[in-house]
Amino acid sequence: MKKLWLIIFFIPVLFAGAQQLPGHAIISGPMLGQVEMRTARLWLQVSTDISSVTLKYWKEIQPEIGSRQMIEENIKGVFPNEFHTVNFELNGLDVNTRYKYQFIINNVIAASGSFKTKDLWQWRKPAPDFSFLTGSCAYFNEPVYDRPGKPYGGDSLIFETMAKDSATFMLWLGDNWYTREADYGSEWGLWYRASRDRAQPVIQQLLKAMPQYAIWDDHDFGPDNSGFSYGLKDISRNIFMNYWCNPFYGEDQKGTYSQISYSDVDLFLTDDRYFRSADEMEDSINGKPNPDKHFFGDKQLNWIEDALVQSPATFKIIVIGSQTLNPYSSEEGFYRYSYEYHQLMDFLNRTKIKGVLFLTGDRHHSEIIKLERPGNYDLYDITVSPFTSGVAKVKGVEINNPFRVPGSLVEKRNYAKIGVEGKKNERILKVQINGTNGEDLYKWSISENQLMH
Numbered sequence: 001m002k003k004l005w006l007i008i009f010f011i012p013v014l015f016a017g018a019q020q021l022p023g024h025a026i027i028s029g030p031m032l033g034q035v036e037m038r039t040a041r042l043w044l045q046v047s048t049d050i051s052s053v054t055l056k057y058w059k060e061i062q063p064e065i066g067s068r069q070m071i072e073e074n075i076k077g078v079f080p081n082e083f084h085t086v087n088f089e090l091n092g093l094d095v096n097t098r099y100k101y102q103f104i105i106n107n108v109i110a111a112s113g114s115f116k117t118k119d120l121w122q123w124r125k126p127a128p129d130f131s132f133l134t135g136s137c138a139y140f141n142e143p144v145y146d147r148p149g150k151p152y153g154g155d156s157l158i159f160e161t162m163a164k165d166s167a168t169f170m171l172w173l174g175d176n177w178y179t180r181e182a183d184y185g186s187e188w189g190l191w192y193r194a195s196r197d198r199a200q201p202v203i204q205q206l207l208k209a210m211p212q213y214a215i216w217d218d219h220d221f222g223p224d225n226s227g228f229s230y231g232l233k234d235i236s237r238n239i240f241m242n243y244w245c246n247p248f249y250g251e252d253q254k255g256t257y258s259q260i261s262y263s264d265v266d267l268f269l270t271d272d273r274y275f276r277s278a279d280e281m282e283d284s285i286n287g288k289p290n291p292d293k294h295f296f297g298d299k300q301l302n303w304i305e306d307a308l309v310q311s312p313a314t315f316k317i318i319v320i321g322s323q324t325l326n327p328y329s330s331e332e333g334f335y336r337y338s339y340e341y342h343q344l345m346d347f348l349n350r351t352k353i354k355g356v357l358f359l360t361g362d363r364h365h366s367e368i369i370k371l372e373r374p375g376n377y378d379l380y381d382i383t384v385s386p387f388t389s390g391v392a393k394v395k396g397v398e399i400n401n402p403f404r405v406p407g408s409l410v411e412k413r414n415y416a417k418i419g420v421e422g423k424k425n426e427r428i429l430k431v432q433i434n435g436t437n438g439e440d441l442y443k444w445s446i447s448e449n450q451l452m453h
C-alpha cells in the first residue's frame, strides 16, 4: 500500500519535470567522439534555454558505476552563446567494456546510448581485425543561400545506410559541411553553418553509432579553395574543435592536424587548409620549386615525417582533404605544391618506411591513384567522394588517367568501408566502395607485403 502511494506521489512530479524540457532541447547529437581504452568522449549541442546537462554512464553488466555532471556554468561560454556545444570526457573506464549512458537535461532523461572501449591487445593477442567508414563532401541544401538552379545536395539517406553498416569508427575526410557566401564572411555565419548541418536528422543515428573523427577541407574551413590568407581561419579552427572530438588539434594553437590509432593502423589526420598557400601561387621560380608555396607548412610537414618514423603500425595512412598523387587532375591537389610534394616524396623514398597509403577526398568522385616508384613499392592514393554533394565526372585527359587503378573510378554518391584483417605479417587492407543504399560499387585490397621494399 505504501509503495502504491509513492508511485502516485511521483507521477505528477515526473510530468512536471518533462514539461520543463523544451521540445528541441537537443539541437544535435549525442555524438560519440574519441574512444580509447580507458576514456570516451560524448558530444551534443543543446538549445539556449538549457541550464543543466548531466551525463550518467554505467557498465552494461554493472549498472550505476559512475556519473559525471556538467552544470550551467560549464555549458555557457562558447561564443556565440547561441551555439551550445557540450563535450564530456569520461575517464577511468575499463578496457574492452561496453558502457551505457544517459543524458539528463534539465532533470529529464533526454537521450541514451552505448559505446565500447578499445581492447588492450598489445603484448597479449594478435592485432584485432576492424573496419571504419569514410568519405567526404556532405552537402545539405538550404535553397535561400544555395546557388539557384538544380539542388547541389541529394540522397542524404546515405548517412542512414552508414549508421546501419557496422564499423569500429567513422572518419570524415573534409567538406563535412559547406559554408556558403552568406556564412563565411562572419563568425556567426561560420557557427551557423556548422550548427545547422550537424543538426540534420538524417545524420543523427550515424553520429551516435560509432566514434567520429574528422579532417577538414576548404568548404568546412571557409570559401572554396581557401587557405592561409582566410582571415577567419582561427575562428574556423575554434568551431572545428567545438564540433569534433579529435585527440588534439595542431601545435601552438595553429592548424588542426591530429592522429588516431586503431589496432595495428595509424592514421595521420592532416590539415591541408590552415597553412596552405593559394593554388595559383607560382609553383616554380626560375625552374626551381618555390619554397614559399606551402601546403602543409614546415611545422606540420616535419610532424608528419617524424610521426611516420615513430609509427610501428602495419598500415600508416596519411589522411588529406585534397587529392595527393594525381598529376592529371585539373583540380586542387598536393601534386601542385612541388616544393613540399617533393620533400615528402623524397623523404618516403629515402627512408623506405613501410606500409604508407594516402586517403583523400574532395574530388566528387572516387578512385584509386597508383604512383610507381623505381626501387621502391608503389604508393596509392584512395580518394572517396562525395557523400551527398554533386558528382563531378572526370573530363579531358583525366578520363583515361594512366595513374588510375583500372576500374576504380566511381562517379556516384558513395562512401568507403575500409577493413584491416588477417594474420600477423599477412595483414590485408580492404576497400569497399558502397552507394547510397549500400550497393556494392567497387572492391580493392592490398597486402602489407605490397607496401614494403
Ligand SMILES: [Fe+2]
Pocket: 175, 217, 218, 219, 362
Ligand atoms: Fe574541397
